[in-house]
Amino acid sequence: MDFSPLRGFRVLLPEEARILQRVEDTLRTVFTLYGFEEVVLPTLEPFSLFERKSGEEIEKHMYTFTDFGGRKVALRPEFTPSAARLFVQRAGELKLPVKWSYFGSVFRYDEPQKMRYREFWQAGVELIGASSVESDLEVISLVIDSMLALGFKDFRVEVNDVRIFREMLGQEGFNPDQQYRVMLVIDKRNKVSEETFERDLLAALDGRKELFDRIMFVLGLRKKSPGESLAILEEPKLRQVIERLIKLFDLGKEVGLSKWILFSPNIVRGLAYYTGMVFEVLVEGIPYSVCGGGRYDNLISLYGGPDIPCVGMSFGVDRLVEAAMEKRIIKVGERRPVFVAYIGQELKPLALKTARDLRMAGIKTDVELRERPLSKQLEYANKRGCKLAVLLGKRELERKAVKIRDLDSGEELEIPLDRLIEEIRGKLA
């Protein structure tokens, strides 16, 4: 009988769980500072909720089953549809813009590989009801501050607008399906050789050399500012889109964010549902993006709500953890516990009471639970990483005193029993 976890599912030991939680707590703090309020959404949803947004094909990548009520249900593969549904149901009582955040794991039935699991953690926000450049920047700013709060220094937010290529291709008579195929090629720009890329791109463009050249030209504008780009781009239809990007970058500059924001025309996020600005966050030397987001103005109406614009993003929390470990920026510092040891079984009740007193005083405390000899108790305390041990022994108790041992230095100190808590507080400080 094999009870192993399922393929692609992970078990986190205390050290790893602690790091994950630390990352989540940091994100939660920043999200809150930006005024996003956390909502808790169902893990299991009607399958149709996801089908609506992503189409039937999506079932191949989801965990679905029929419940005892005969309903077709699915483990959530993302949060956005649940948030959109919640908004639609409550739209009447919500003041716009609505700012929500969410945390939790999502499930996707893919082949596991590096940084791709079947259950992974996300943390994201949805900003519903604002179409302004300011709302785009609000999300990007939140992302940058989150990265900084986590301790990342060398990261960049690569920003684009999906309308740039869509407009170009649309003008040339490419239908959305054909456009999508071109976008897929562009998305892979950095993953394949330049020759392969150019060959595939030309093929996706039906061999239209002149269009190919224009796209290559735009792609060449990577890392240039949108301002520069506009100056050399003679695409009247694109003017509006580029002007909006320029506004975004100018605004970012005024807010002091330009150091991290980068124009990157090859970011297309491979998704059909984005309608404007899109971005990804990349950390120097890490081959996968840790965050992605953008504007999807027809999301709410897709779920039967009013025509309300929407921008959002989500962090891959696992990927942040992995990247942070790689960059060694995680401080795993933890409050070290105090250990209450006792010598002689008759002191067991006093040991338990002492442990509880310490805990009630807010001091993280372990106590001997196995009736072992003192040497073993101390050995265990050391393995647990305890900073101090309280030694309860008859000899000292006759004088109403206990010993405190510093497990790092080995130093021992006898103190009156009624001063125990203050002494320990002092030692731990």
Add this chain to the structure above:
RNA sequence: GCCGCGGUGGCGUAGCGGUAGCGUGGGGGCCUGUGGAGCCCCUGGCCCGGGUUCGAAUCCCGGCCGCGGCCCCA
């Protein structure tokens, strides 16, 4: 769904056709009031299923799992 490499105690490894060893961890002892040292004992393993063979951890096939890649990535 496809391709490559791999799977030996909890973890790390040796063995690569003939009794499965070591390190570490865990439990205990030497030590009935002072630990992380040392010595000793115990614990516990060849991913699963077929096949080849007198004999398989070892060779072959399939599956499962892991790692990496392709496809994909809401």
